Structures are given as structure tokens and as C-alpha cells.
Amino acid sequence: MKSFIAIIIIALFLPAVPALAEPVGFGVSGGALVPVSQEDQSTGSIFGIKIRANLPGPLVAEPNIQFGSFGNADITGIGSRDGASLNSYGIDITLGDAIARVGFKPYFLLGGAVYNTKRDGDVTTNKSGWSFGAGAALGIREDLDIDFRGRLNIISWEGSSSKKSFEVTVGASYYVGLK
Amino acid sequence: MNRSKLSYILPLALIALTIAGCVFTSTVVITQKVAPDVNDEPITLVDQGYPADTRIEGCEQLIDLTKNATFNDFKANIKNIDNVGFYLSAENNLFSPTMFQLFLVPDTSKHYLSPQMLVDSLADLVLTGVTIPARSQVTIDWNESMQYITNLDLFKDVISGGVFSLYLAALDPQSGARDNFNIKVDSLVFIVTLTGKK
Numbered sequence: 001m002k003s004f005i006a007i008i009i010i011a012l013f014l015p016a017v018p019a020l021a022e023p024v025g026f027g028v029s030g031g032a033l034v035p036v037s038q039e040d041q042s043t044g045s046i047f048g049i050k051i052r053a054n055l056p057g058p059l060v061a062e063p064n065i066q067f068g069s070f071g072n073a074d075i076t077g078i079g080s081r082d083g084a085s086l087n088s089y090g091i092d093i094t095l096g097d098a099i100a101r102v103g104f105k106p107y108f109l110l111g112g113a114v115y116n117t118k119r120d121g122d123v124t125t126n127k128s129g130w131s132f133g134a135g136a137a138l139g140i141r142e143d144l145d146i147d148f149r150g151r152l153n154i155i156s157w158e159g160s161s162s163k164k165s166f167e168v169t170v171g172a173s174y175y176v177g178l179k
Numbered sequence: 180m181n182r183s184k185l186s187y188i189l190p191l192a193l194i195a196l197t198i199a200g201c202v203f204t205s206t207v208v209i210t211q212k213v214a215p216d217v218n219d220e221p222i223t224l225v226d227q228g229y230p231a232d233t234r235i236e237g238c239e240q241l242i243d244l245t246k247n248a249t250f251n252d253f254k255a256n257i258k259n260i261d262n263v264g265f266y267l268s269a270e271n272n273l274f275s276p277t278m279f280q281l282f283l284v285p286d287t288s289k290h291y292l293s294p295q296m297l298v299d300s301l302a303d304l305v306l307t308g309v310t311i312p313a314r315s316q317v318t319i320d321w322n323e324s325m326q327y328i329t330n331l332d333l334f335k336d337v338i339s340g341g342v343f344s345l346y347l348a349a350l351d352p353q354s355g356a357r358d359n360f361n362i363k364v365d366s367l368v369f370i371v372t373l374t375g376k377k
Binding site for chain 2: 037038039040041073075077078079080081082120121122157158159160161162163
């Protein structure tokens with residue numbers, strides 16, 4: 001069901017693709033990946049790359065790939081267990097972070113992605129998920145943003161459950177095609 | 180409705196739907212001590228050529244997760260048993276190597292006296308391959324234990340019920356004989372990772 005909704009949402013934005021206006025941004029980000037309500041993981045790290053492209057109105061599309069890993073879970077007396085890796089590819093839509101504009105630019109974001117989870121002793125899974133969050137970009141030049149972002153990932157799991165994690169990242173985006 | 184309003188309402192509606200759905204599940208790690216026993220004594224398993232119908236003390240261990248407060252909090256709404264692991268510290272008292280094993284018996288009204296009777300009953304092996312060298316001690320931690328687990332799907336099904344029997348067993352890794360072991364299990368902790376709702 002969630003995959004179906006993701007397809008619908010992406011389809012809603014497809015008519016806007018021909019209207020994509022230059023410039024286009026290329027971004028990188030990195031930070032902390034914090035498990036939420038998961039005792040079997042601890043805080044790890046995450047790194048991502050993305051493209052930023054204008055959509056009509058105040059929206060910006062961000063196709064992205066992220067590579068994350070949780071830290072080891074330690075329980076006194078029984079040792080530790082390695083954290084899972086959490087890689088994803090998907091698309092975010094931001095509301096309020098205009099491309100190629102100097103200044104302070106707070107924004108909200110909503111995303112959909114496919115999350116790959118891998119861990120010794122567990123079956124490797126590919127699950128759909130959603131994310132939402134907020135951040136602020138600082139346009140220090142027209143062609144360069146510094147970006148701070150917080151995001152909650154909610155990955156659908158077995159038996160109508162979910163696995164949740166929070167990301168706090170710092171990133172930079174560089175824009176090409178400025179007129 | 181104009182496009183500008185839609186661009187605000189659509190994300191908010193999706194967020195609300197997501198929150199209302201599966202957000203409130205948690206993943207917890209539950210540990211259940213098997214050894215040392217209730218008297219804080221290690222479990223010693225000895226079989227030195229006894230007939231198969233000789234009772235091996237300590238062989239059968241009842242696991243009752245319903246006595247665990249965390250398990251009870253989640254029992255009615257377990258969405259998934261994510262994983263099963265162990266912590267084991269055991270010593271082989273013989274001058275030849277031995278392989279430690281665990282068998283699962285879901286029906287706690289059934290009782291088997293010895294590992295050989297257990298094997299003859301076609302009980303399910305759930306942990307195998309832990310070889311303890313002669314006159315040595317091994318420690319298998321949570322992370323390492325995963326590689327020794329077998330029949331995981333069956334194990335997960337049975338765990339959801341909360342009550343079952345685990346049988347401690349051993350065999351000679353060379354001959355396969357089940358009537359020649361002397362193991363002291365100093366610590367055996369059963370570890371369940373589950374996702375559910377309180």
C-alpha cells in the first residue's frame with residue numbers, strides 16, 4: 001500500500017518535470033543517524049548525495065541516495081551486536097528552500113524512499129518508507145548553500161510495524177546553470 | 180483548490196496518515212537467563228555412557244517469557260520477532276572436544292530424559308556448531324551467536340507464545356556419539372529482539 005501511495009505521489013509531480021527550470025544543484029550531506037524506539041541499535045552515521053531541481057511554486061525536488069549505519073547495541077552481561085546498515089534511494093520535496101538565492105531559507109520536507117537494511121544474522125530487506133523533517137539553508141552565494149537538516153525516517157516493517165530513525169545532517173549544495 | 184494550497188495540504192495529510200499508522204511500534208531486546216539456575220549455580224550436564232533412558236539433570240529448561248515484564252507489555256501486540264540470539268559461557272570437562280547444542284520443544288507437557296531421547300523424538304535443533312575444545316572454556320557473545328542459530332523461523336513462531344522448553348545437549352563432533360559429555364554451563368542467556376506495540 002505504501003509503495004502504491006509513493007508511486008501516486010511521484011506521478012503527481014511528473015507533469016512538472018518539463019517545467020523544471022535551471023539552475024540545478026548538486027549536494028552532499030553527512031551527520032548522525034539516531035535510532036528511535038530501537039533498543040537493538042545505537043547512534044551511527046549517515047552520508048548522502050542529492051540533486052536539487054526546481055518544481056513549480058515554492059517546491060524543490062531532491063532525488064537522493066543515502067548511506068547510513070547504526071552503531072553497535074551493547075547490553076551489559078551479554079556483549080554487543082553490530083548495528084545495521086541503512087542505505088536508501090528516494091526523492092524528497094522541500095517547501096521553502098529556494099534554489100540559487102542568497103540568505104537564510106528555512107524549509108519543511110517530505111520524502112519517500114526505498115530503504116535497504118543489512119545486518120549479520122538478519123535477512124537483508126528492501127522496504128519502502130517515508131520521511132519528514134525541517135531544516136534551514138544558508139545561501140552564502142547564489143551558487144552555494146550550506147544546509148542544516150533534521151528528518152524522521154519511518155520504514156514499513158513486518159506485521160504492520162515500523163522502524164524509525166532520526167537524522168541530523170549538515171550539507172552543502174552547489175548550483176550550476178545560473179543565468 | 181489552487182496549486183499553492185495543495186502543496187501545503189498534501190504533505191500534511193501524508194504526515195498525519197503515517198503517524199496514525201505504524202509509528203507507535205518499538206523494537207525491544209528481551210533477555211532471559213537460563214544459567215546459572217535459580218540457586219545461582221551453573222548447570223552441569225554429564226553423560227558418560229549412560230543408557231538413553233537415564234535422566235540427565237539440567238538437560239531440560241523451561242523458558243517462560245511471560246514472567247518477563249517487557250515481554251508481557253508487548254505480548255498482545257507482537258508484530259515481528261526480529262531475531263534470536265544467545266550469550267553462552269561453557270566449559271568442557273572432558274579430554275576430548277564436544278559440540279554444544281540446543282533443542283526446542285514447543286509443548287512443555289512433553290519431557291525427555293536425555294539428549295538421545297530428544298533426538299529420537301525428532302525435536303528441532305535450534306543452536307548447533309559451538310565446539311568446545313578439550314578441557315577448555317568458550318564464550319559466545321550475542322553478536323557471535325547468530326551464526327550458530329538454525330531453524331530460526333520455527334524458533335520465532337514458538338517464541339511468540341512465550342512458553343517453551345529448551346534442551347541443552349552435546350555430542351562428540353568426531354563420532355557423533357551423544358552419550359559422552361561433561362559440560363559446565365556457567366552462563367546461558369536467551370536473547371529475543373522483537374518489534375511490537377505496548
